[in-house]
């Protein structure tokens with residue numbers, strides 16, 4: 001068990017800015033690849049396929065991707081899950097128009113034969129059935145969510161809230177509907193079974209349910225001296241792990 005470290009949203013934004021600034025020069029795509037990879041590892045750690053029946057192995061990991069970078073993490077996660085032997089299905093109701101890169105992520109999912117559903121494909125609710133779904137990956141909104149939640153996401157999150165006690169939800173970085181600093185301030189908002197904080201947990205993570213939500217940190221891309229410069233010790237990841245259970 002390690003000591004929980006949390007940084008404010010302001011500091012998290014400064015860390016990102018510097019990582020992607022001219023001195024260090026990471027691209028968003030690189031960080032997103034590592035972020036999505038770590039979320040896929042968390043799914044594997046939490047829901048291992050080893051020893052499971054073929055029926056269990058065939059269940060879907062239902063990844064819901066939002067319109068921003070949190071959604072991008074979800075698209076990357078789905079690709080890695082497919083390689084890890086899972087059966088991901090992506091619901092991508094509002095596709096990012098920010099860059100060509102998002103289209104490429106969808107092309108890659110097509111290449112891996114991962115279904116990507118649109119909002120007009122009314123059958124997405126079919127996937128919210130415990131007998132068909134291993135877990136849901138909530139990659140709708142991350143640290144840039146500002147309430148109130150607009151459609152189509154409000155309706156989607158309301159449906160997720162109906163099933164979250166029977167199908168476990170894995171939230172990426174910030175549970176959808178939560179303010180990055182203040183936590184679950186808006187209705188509807190997700191109550192995850194698993195939270196994967198990226199780089200460093202944000203203040204909202206102190207609102208997760210004790211003994212009910214499993215908390216991982218992922219997005220392993222910070223060397224010690226850089227972490228120290230921002231006032232925290234790096235996390236004690238083991239070996240080649242991309243996640244650490246807190």
Ligand SMILES: NC(=O)C1=CN([C@@H]2O[C@H](COP(=O)(O)OP(=O)(O)OC[C@H]3O[C@@H](n4cnc5c(N)ncnc54)[C@H](OP(=O)(O)O)[C@@H]3O)[C@@H](O)[C@H]2O)[C@H](O)CC1
Nearest residue numbers: 031032067068069070142143144145146148149150173198
């Ligand atoms: N270093 C890292 O930790 C990395 C983290 N990454 C991930 O990126 C997200 C933050 O991504 P960002 O694109 O800044 O924001 P979000 O994905 O959280 O959300 C922005 C989109 O959401 C829309 N939005 C916001 N509020 C609402 C609302 N109330 N209703 C509907 N839609 C909303 C917003 O639309 P606007 O029209 O308002 O602009 C955006 O489309 C972080 O949490 C990590 O998951 C990266 O992968 C890099 C590494």
Ligand SMILES: [K+]
Nearest residue numbers: 138141172174
């Ligand atoms: K999320």
